[in-house]
Amino acid sequence: MTEFVGVGNMVRWVAATGVEAAVAGIAGYVREDFCRWQSFHKTPRTASHTPFGVIELMPTSDSVTYAFKYVNGHPSNPARGFQTVTAFGALADVSNGYPVFLAEMTLLTALRTAAVSAVAAAALARPDSRRLALIGAGSQAEFQALAMRHALGIDRVTAWDTDPAALVKLARNLGPLGFDVTLAGSGREAVRGADVVTTCTADKALATVLPDAWVEPGMHVNAIGGDCPGKTELDPAILRRAGVFVEYTPQTRVEGEIQALGPDFPVTELWEVLTGRRPGRTSAGQVTVFDSVGFAVEDFSALRYLRDAVRGTPWVERIDLVAEPEDPKDLFGMVTAPSPIGA
Amino acid sequence: MTEFVGVGNMVRWVAATGVEAAVAGIAGYVREDFCRWQSFHKTPRTASHTPFGVIELMPTSDSVTYAFKYVNGHPSNPARGFQTVTAFGALADVSNGYPVFLAEMTLLTALRTAAVSAVAAAALARPDSRRLALIGAGSQAEFQALAMRHALGIDRVTAWDTDPAALVKLARNLGPLGFDVTLAGSGREAVRGADVVTTCTADKALATVLPDAWVEPGMHVNAIGGDCPGKTELDPAILRRAGVFVEYTPQTRVEGEIQALGPDFPVTELWEVLTGRRPGRTSAGQVTVFDSVGFAVEDFSALRYLRDAVRGTPWVERIDLVAEPEDPKDLFGMVTAPSPIGA
Structure with missing residues (x-):
């Protein structure tokens, strides 16, 4: 039997654990796995693009x-009552190929995306950062705020979104958590004076939600939403004057903010900074950009953390995903033996 | 909620339907989907190879x-009490990206592999074929026998395997189904005089389970087991003198029997034969080879058939794989609302 964490159990586990603690826990596993980067078999993800979106x-x-x-x-999903992003995933045993753990990952992806932002910001943002600007107040926004509090102690947030209802939702969710939240009247107003700017918008377009003129010396830009071909958020001029950090270069050159630039545009992979192999931020005045697109190793870390966290709790079920015939060469016997019919 | 067919329900559905009827049903969907080949977004599969096997x-x-x-x-799984191949899969709605159907596919893959062999044999083997030789009596063997009976009316089987226990199992399973089964003393003996030869062995090696000298004029060779780099079954000389048919050329050149030959080695895709675009068998004396590796469109067809077949039956459950927050932009609200904790 395969272990399974569905949506209901995921919600119960996160509610019992606390979002900030869950993000912190996943961030620890992400950091650990990034520090053994060479252990992983890595490949760009397989994407199926349609006019509706991507799978x-x-x-x-x-x-x-x-x-x-x-x-x-x-x-375009939210306008029809669906979420922009849904996900599920599995862990399998390499030695025999059996799937051992299946989980919903809509919520887990939200947690892991925030956890990766936390790992990057702790390594790249100025340690004295005190204010986060959020461009985009959708599904990922609150998770980002908690991630930056975990990474940098930030509890001041200014936010902007083209959808006023999303901003109201953000303030409603973050207020009780001890954040000082300001809803800005424009993107420019949100960004002015911030130390960390997280862009997290959903529009599948070569957009510029962050013009170069808004970016001040020493800012750390955490660019989340530009994550597939034809979908970017930053003015390319920002990239040309910043230190640019990525997860896995071959994938980011296709999907990230740097898709607008040439194949030789210099970038540093985050694991190189975490292991001390290459420098991160080189001065207090430098602009750093984490061009995050989401990489499979992060989901590996998140699934691994979840599996460890729910072990022995009531939040994990078992489902019969793998056939187990008595004789492994007699699969046919399973469907012709009379016993299972009425079972 | 996502529809789910686990192993238990798959066994019950197949037992109630009958293996031959299930293979025939899937074969119908495979043929239908192959005849609209251009409708599909196709890509070679992503493979992760280790010394243990492949995922x-x-x-x-x-x-x-x-x-x-x-x-x-x-x-090496059967020697440790595990099956060589296990599988599961899903269908999703392209318009919103939501997964709508999840199923075990260990059994379903066995059925669909046989169904594809049936579709190919009906198009390529001599219509007067009367005897099937099976090289390899493992998990797929009985499904192959039923597929060839469906496609060609074959009810005589000669079989060979290096594992005597597998041969005994095959005879035990096929006898009650009305097959005339002969257990051969060697591969050569099994193949002699056969009309269709199915090779279906598991060893991950550049093996030759079927030497050229054994192949007689007019035979149809259904080559199943050579399906990843470094894993073949046929003497390449057979391919050079036969008409060679494949599923999806870019994948088969890497994974199939033709991996041993050059990139320009001529092949015909099965869908071209099914749609009348290119000829299949051109004479009663021609040797035809279906160099089958298994392609994603076939799993699409099998999942689509299963979903249609179990609709409204007790053999389909529902699992909570997709989070459905009341406000699609308020994923965070799902994990902080007090209500779900005790739910």
Whole structure:
């Protein structure tokens, strides 16, 4: 039997654990896995693009465990009552290929995306950062705020979104958590004076939600929403004057903000900074950009953390995903033996 | 909620339907989907190879439905009490990216592999074929026998396997189904005088389970087991003198029997034969080879058939794989609302 964490159990686990603690826990596993980057079999994700959106499969493995995630991105979904992003994924045993753990990953992806932002910001933002600007107040926004509090101690947030209802929702959710939230009248107003700017918008377009003129010396830009071909958020001029950090270069050159630039545009992979192999921020005045697109190793880390966290709790069920014939060469016997028919 | 067919329900559905009827039903959907080949977004599968075996993801989609399968192949599994191949897969709605159907596919893959062999044999073997030789009496063997009876009316089977226990199992399973089964003392003996030869062995090696000298004029060779780099079954000399038919050329050149030959080695895709675009068998004396590796469109067809077949029956459950927050932009609200904690 395969372990399974469905939506209901995921909600119960997160509610019992607390979002900030869950993000912190996943961030720890992400950091650990990024620090053994060479252990992973890495490949750009497989994407199926349609006029409606994108559906992707994201596999990776080390020598012991294989992981993959199914994830979609459909910007017009919320207008029809659906979420932009849903996901699920699995862990399998490399030695025999059996799937051992299946989980909803809509919520888990929200947690892991925030966890990765936290890992990057802790390594790249100025340690004295005190204010976060959020461009985009959708599904990921609150998770980002908690991630930055975990990484940098930030509790001041200014936010902007073209959808006023999303801003109201953000203030309603963050207020009780001890954040000082300001709803800005424009993107420019939200960004002015901020230390960390997180862009997290859903529009599938070569957009510029952050013009170069708004970016001040020393800012850390955490660019989340530009994550597939034809979908960017930053003015390319920002990239040309910043230190640019990515997850996995071959994938980011296709999907990230740097898709607008040439194949030789210099970038640093985050794992290189975390392991001390290459420098991160080089001065207090430098602009740093984390051009985040989401990479399979992060989902590996998140699934691994979840599996460890729910072990032995009531939040994990078992489902019969793998046939187990008595004789492994007699699969046919399973469907012709009289006993299972009425079972 | 996502529809789910687990192993228990799959066994009950197949037992109630009958293996031959299930293979025939899937074969109908495979033929239908192959005849609209251009409708599909096709890509070679993503494979993760280790010394133990391979784990693959096989996605495809048309404009309405997306499908993918997770499948492993671990030749040393049976010796440790595990199956060589296990699988599961899902269908999703292209318009919003939501997964709508999840199923075990260990049994379903066995059925669909046989169904594809049936579709190919009906198009390529001599219509007067009367005897099937099976090289390999493992998990797929009985399904192959039933597929050839469906496609060609064959009810005589000669079989060979290096594992005597597998041969005994095959005879035990096929006898009651009305087959005239002969257990051969060698591969050569099994193949002599046969009309269709199915090779279906698991060893991950550049093996020759079928030497050229054994292949007689007019034979149809259904080559199933050579399906990943470094894993073949046929003497390449057979391919050079036969008409060679494949599923999806870019994948088969990497994974199939033709991996041993050059990139320009001439092949015909099965859909071209089914649609009358190119000829199949050109004479009664021609040797035809179906170099089958398994392609994502076939799993799409099998999942689509299963979903239609179990609709409204007790063999389909529902699992909570997709989070459905009341406000699609308020995922955070799902994990902080007090109500779900005790639910």
